[in-house]
Amino acid sequence: MAIQIDPENNETRALFDLADFSGQHVLEIGCGDGRLTWRYGDEAARVTGIDPNADRIARARENMPHELRGRVQFHHISFQDFANSSKSSVFDRVILSWSL
Amino acid sequence: MVHALEEIHRLLKPDGYLIEIHPILETPLVKVFDGSTILFVGPYPGYDYEEDLRQAENALQQIVQRQLLVIERISEFDFLTYGSSIAELQDFWGEPAEAREAELYAQVEKIMQAARNGAKVALHERTRISRLMPMRS
Numbered sequence: 519m520a521i522q523i524d525p526e527n528n529e530t531r532a533l534f535d536l537a538d539f540s541g542q543h544v545l546e547i548g549c550g551d552g553r554l555t556w557r558y559g560d561e562a563a564r565v566t567g568i569d570p571n572a573d574r575i576a577r578a579r580e581n582m583p584h585e586l587r588g589r590v591q592f593h594h595i596s597f598q599d600f601a602n603s604s605k606s607s608v609f610d611r612v613i614l615s616w617s618l
Numbered sequence: 619m620v621h622a623l624e625e626i627h628r629l630l631k632p633d634g635y636l637i638e639i640h641p642i643l644e645t646p647l648v649k650v651f652d653g654s655t656i657l658f659v660g661p662y663p664g665y666d667y668e669e670d671l672r673q674a675e676n677a678l679q680q681i682v683q684r685q686l687l688v689i690e691r692i693s694e695f696d697f698l699t700y701g702s703s704i705a706e707l708q709d710f711w712g713e714p715a716e717a718r719e720a721e722l723y724a725q726v727e728k729i730m731q732a733a734r735n736g737a738k739v740a741l742h743e744r745t746r747i748s749r750l751m752p753m754r755s
Contacts (some may be wrong), residue, residue, distance in 0.1 A: 521699065521700065521701050521706065521707070522699070522700040522701075523699050524697055524698060524699070525698075525700065526696075526698065528695040528696050528697060529639070529695060529697055529745070529747075531650055531695070532694075532695040532745075532747045533637065533639075533747065535693065536634070536637060536691050536693065536747055536748075536749045537637050537749065540745075542634075545629065547626075548620075549621075567665060572689045580624055582746075597622055597625070598621075598622075598625075600624065601625040601629065603629075604629055606628045606629065607628075607629070607631045607632065608631070609629050609630055609631065609634055610630075610631055610633075610634040611634060611635065611636075611637065612626050612629060612630055612634070612635075612636045612637070613636075613637045613639075614626070614636060614637070614638045614639070615637075615638075615639040616639060616641070
């Protein structure tokens with residue numbers, strides 16, 4: 519049996535209960551292999567996913583659904599380095615999932 | 619952690635918000651299922667993140683006290699990760715098994731072997747999700 523993460527979709531339901539991603543520019547910190555990104559990415563206008571783990575970012579890029587290409591970008595970078603190179607007030611949504 | 623939240627505050631548009639998700643400070647449970655029947659429930663002894671979680675909660679509390687971010691909504695949900703054995707779950711997390719987990723391993727494996735084919739084991743984490751809005755001075 520392959521590992522199954524939240525097959526009940528409890529996390530997705532809780533996420534959509536609190537957040538609206540329609541047409542929004544989203545920063546996902548600690549996006550890992552894109553597990554959560556795939557759940558909301560089709561609603562967002564743009565998603566920037568960052569993670570300091572190169573293997574996970576490689577998996578995210580490899581597994582990206584075709585319909586999200588061009589809309590979702592993954593970067594192998596620490597949050598501090600990303601923040602240092604980012605302007606202020608650019609994101610509508612920031613997701614910090616299991617990463618603080 | 620506090621600095622990371624300060625940076626998030628800076629990166630957010632004034633009408634944007636942060637969604638923060640983390641397990642609550644409660645020992646996760648190991649559960650063994652046979653179909654919809656729960657055969658075993660016990661605390662997971664290999665969980666070493668209490669201090670990290672405590673620091674994360676303290677950082678959030680500081681940011682809220684300083685009124686950089688305001689909690690608009692908060693809720694909790696059950697987050698389960700399933701595998702065919704605890705060893706498989708730990709392989710997935712990349713965590714080495716420790717001696718204190720041996721007893722649990724043996725107990726769970728025995729229960730799973732006695733169950734019908736298709737028994738599975740899960741780590742059950744109670745998880746908190748919050749929506750925080752940036753405040754501008």
